[in-house]
Amino acid sequence: MLERSPSGIEGLDSLVEGGFPKKNLILVAGNPGTGKTIFSAHFLYRGAVDYGEKGIYVSFVEDKESFIRYMHRFNMDFEALEREGKVKILSMLTMKERAVSALLETIIDTIGSLKAKRLVIDSFSALAQAIGKEIDVRVFTDVVLRNIVRNMGCTTLIITEVPYGADRLGMGIEEFMADAVIVLRRSRLDERLIRELEILKMRGTSLLEQWAIFTLKDEFKVFPPFKVKPVEKPRRFKPRSDTPEFFSTGSPDLDRMLGGGYPRGSPVLLEIDEHVSTLQYHLILNPTPWNFMSQGRAVMVIPSTGVDPNITVQRAKEGGFSEEELNRLLKICVKEYPRIERKPCIAPFRGKELKEDYESYLELERSLMEKTGQPVLRITGVDTLIDYYGKGESLAILKMDATKIREAKGLGIVLLKPGYPSISKILGSVAEVHLKVTREHGSLLVYGIKPRTGLHIVEMDTSNGYPMPKLTPII
Structure with missing residues (x-):
């Protein structure tokens, strides 16, 4: 079994069997501005601080003072490490x-x-540009590989710049001789910055995932594919305070992303991309109904296709709510059928005449508002409405409903799954807030179309005793 040096990059080691193989030459390539120097600095810094492995940084591109000053922005104090004899900057x-x-x-x-x-x-x-002659470059590379890496046992990262539009990495020499090749990329997803890491090769390592998303927010952090985390000690959801202008989403991170939360009296469109699971978009959605119910407000749900009432009840229970609270504050609107389970939280509708059912729906909302004395949260699966009433009628009633939500000063969240691009444009123009949930390289991403935000990586956080979305911006 290969001995490994932990990379020092959060999230990367889980993709490469625990770290880089020791005494290996690793090529880190990418266009300018992709984070190569920050990546390599983490390798040195964390190696010295966390693993007791001293390191040397050799720069042919910037002076020592500039490097130290820049790394301070990422909470790495190389000046202190050099004083302690743990690193040397040349x-x-x-x-x-x-x-x-x-x-x-x-x-x-x-x-x-x-x-x-x-x-x-x-x-x-x-370095190659300064040396000039290709034969001398080959000599340098050979000595680094043979003497420094192999004989002196020094795990080595070599950075190489890839000019925009180039078809190969550097001169090609270093790629051939390297034991591992990691390429950093800076591209766009829906006109927003996305950062990608590709592991082209790593000898002696089984790579289950060769691509990952990363960010430079406070540090160089790699995000492995989305992982469901168990709740060790279930606790009741802790509500977040609303403001005169906003309803809290229930998630501190999502509130920050939106600049305060959902505006009061606003229709919200949550657009869900393909390959996003029910559990994944529920992770983003659930804190909002939890926050409403925690404050004695009612929630009305028309579940999306494939989400039966039992799943909706289970999601509510994950927030720590009692049966009595669910019966009083949660109403799940479903089409009536012969063997429907009669529960206080179930509100059956005929599912034939939209006008008739909509009047019953509004009457239920008025009743809940009278009982609680507070606005109601509506959650509506668009695909369910279309299955019941057809595309044209459903769209008309959703546009009308947006007006009623504004008049009632409540909140309405419409869930739109893939397959309805024209509806997305129409509902997006009506919505006050338009969010999109998607996946890339196994990572879950959310971003705002209205208001416009950058991409945020979504992880599951269960540290408080219930599943919450942890959002990290890609910068």
Whole structure:
């Protein structure tokens, strides 16, 4: 079994069997601005702080002071580590004209005196340009691989710049000789920044996932595919306070993303992309009805197709609500059928005449408002309405309902699943808030179309005793 050096990158080691194989040469490639230097700095910093492995950073692109100052932004104090003798920063800006042998001698001597186990060369592209001759570049690469990596036991990261539009990584020499190749990319998803990491190869490592999303928010963090986490000690949901202007979504992170929450009296469109599971979009949705019920407000639900009343009740119970509270505050509107389960929380409708059923729906809302003295939250699965009443009538009633939600100063959330692009545009124009939930490389993402926001990665957080969405912006 291969010995490994933890990468120091949160989330990455779970994709590569615990870390980089020791005494390996790892190529980190990408266009300018993709996060290569930050990635490599985490490798050195966390290696010294968390794993007792001293490291050396060799820069051919910036001076020592600039590097230290920039890394402070990501909570890495290299100045302190260098004082403690745990890292050494070598700025080679003034040494570019020196012979290859002199450069190698300086690096090898420093590794030996520090007894370093980690090395970063930033960047191979700048080094190769300074050396000039391809034969000398090959000599340098061979010595790094043979003497430094293999004989001195130094796990080494070499950064290489990939010019925009280039078909290959660097000169091609480094890619061929490297034991592992990681490519960082900066692209767009629905006109929003997305950062992607691809593991092209890693010798001696089974790669179940070769792609992942990452962010530079406070640190370099990689997000493995979405993972469901168990609730160890179930507790009751802790409500969040509303403001005169906003209903809280129930999620601190989602409130921040939206600039305060859902505006009072607003229709909300939650658009769900394909490959997003019921559990995943419920993770984003559930805190809002929990927050309403925690404050004695009623919630009316027309479940989406495939979500039966029992799932809706189960989701409510995950927030710690009693049977009595559910019977009093939760009403699940379903089409009546012969063997329907009669429960206080079930509100059956005929499902034939939309006008008749809508009047009954409004009467139920008025009754709940009278009992609670507070506005009601409506959650509506568009696909269910279309199945019952057809596309045209359903769309007409949803537009009318948006007006009634505004008049009642309540809140309405419409759930739209894939397959209705024209409806998305129409409902999006009516909605005060339009959110979209999607998946990329196994990660769950949410973003605002109205108001416009960047992409946020969604993780499940169960630390408070119930499942909550943890949102991290991609920056």
